[in-house]
Amino acid sequence: MQKKRRPMVGYIENVQRFITTNMRGILVDWLVEVAEEYKLLPQTLHLAVSYIDRFLSIHVVNRSKLQLLGVSCMLVASKYEEITPPKAVDFCHITDNTYELKEVIKMEAEILKSLNFEMGNPHVNTFLNEFIGFATENQKTSKLQMEFLCNYLAELSLLDYECIRFLPSTVAASVIFLARFIIR
Template sequence: MRAPMAAHRDENVVATKQLAIREGVNNVTAIPQKKLGVVTRKRAVLMDRTNVSLKQNSVNEQTHDITKPIIKENVNLGFQDIRSKEKHELSFDTTLATTAESEIYEFDRKRSKKQKTQDWEDLDADDFYDPMMISEYAVDIFKYLKDLESEIMPKPDYMSSQSELSWRMRGILVDWLIEVHHKFRLLPETLFLAVNIIDRFLSVRVVSLVKLQLVGITGLFIAAKYEELLAPSIKNFIYMADNGYTEEEILKAERYVLTTIDFKLCYPNPMNFLRRSSKADHFDIQARTVAKYLMEISLVDYKFLPLPPSMIAAAALYLSRKMLNRSEWHANLIHYSQYTEEELQQCEQLMLQYLMKPTKHEQLYKKYAAKRFMKASIFVKDWISKNVERQQ
């Protein structure tokens, strides 16, 4: 059995030597004694550990040239022949483009027609092409928030049913919450929601003086978990309360407060309405910062409890623009705030009455006296002393 195999191997060696002589290769021993037309190589270490066979192209013994594989033009390689469909080189559904163009044209036509019959500008139309602004839902969203105001407001005279509490104690509690809120650097919405939770809870439950701070810290704890992306831990709230309460007491109070207010946390925040009105004011940062300070006055002063959040936001922006000598309360501001100058007079007078009195709530004044808030409280105090008190 070995003899035929050896003979066959000798024939391959002879054929290999003859081919090497034709190609001008002198060192015949460098050619591996393997099957003709097959060369082996090692793959890269990180790819494969096996040998890979690469077949050499066939050799034309007559011309000694390597013949190249011939690919016919009509071979179908799985791709469409673009040359055979010259009319459909960039084919797409034109009906979609036509529909979109017609919708945009119809929207622009209605917009121009509507602006001729109204005295205010459609500022939401500028954001029509920005899907992040959802301008097509803006009107419905703020209409819903406006309707929700009456459902999430506390009783304005709830202190009459509290035997151990007073409005002064409530003001001290809210001023302390403003300090805690500022140190935690929480969102403005968190503070407004926390005070709303506290007032709604006190409207239906009688609380002793010893438990008042627990209600306050629990309200801020609930609001932070609802509004913040990263809310402070319960241990941070215990520390701010000077370790006066345990973790179990706060969690138990949290469940009791949420059950009492029926888990209604969708509060139409004044900040939402301020942002809406600021759009008509070209987002004036100075007027908006002063308005924030004036809005937080409504938190510490119980006289603002009967007023809806939308009116407080509009009156704060109205008074701040007056302090900064801005233009009149024009049609855009009336439309987007939903209040005229006459409707804001009551709330404006309440803010002025508070500002004319000596500073009662130090933490609120100190917060807005910082450079971060453009020293808004100092500016307002100077304006009051120069204008209102001089007129009296």
């Protein structure tokens, strides 16, 4: 499952004509703020970024539609993960009404169709909780301290386009290793 439903490594260089790694990073950074604004789960953010990367692996997207793709992926991910997800109109509002409701809904449908409605895929956050349990077992380290640091590092990994080269479990294990190194 981990190897399935993955973005294509090198999609920005090989598929995208108008999007750069820097633009992707800016979008993800903004989506972190959106997730904080709506108090979304970390899983929602990770899933949304996964959808963005998978979609960009198969479709050329114009610069002007990148933010639309981002909020639409966040909408899909929030419907998948959240108990009470924000409404599509909320995502229009967060873009300062740059996009109309019908554009967000149309993009949502395009995302779902393009990804064959395969929306449940493992991401870094999927593995973190299990790994944190192992990492804090028989340790003096506070589990809460470890969770906060790991979630922060996992969020940072979303910003780095090069991290898509690695399986989510590998990135999660690296996050645990780095967190333990920092805490010691």
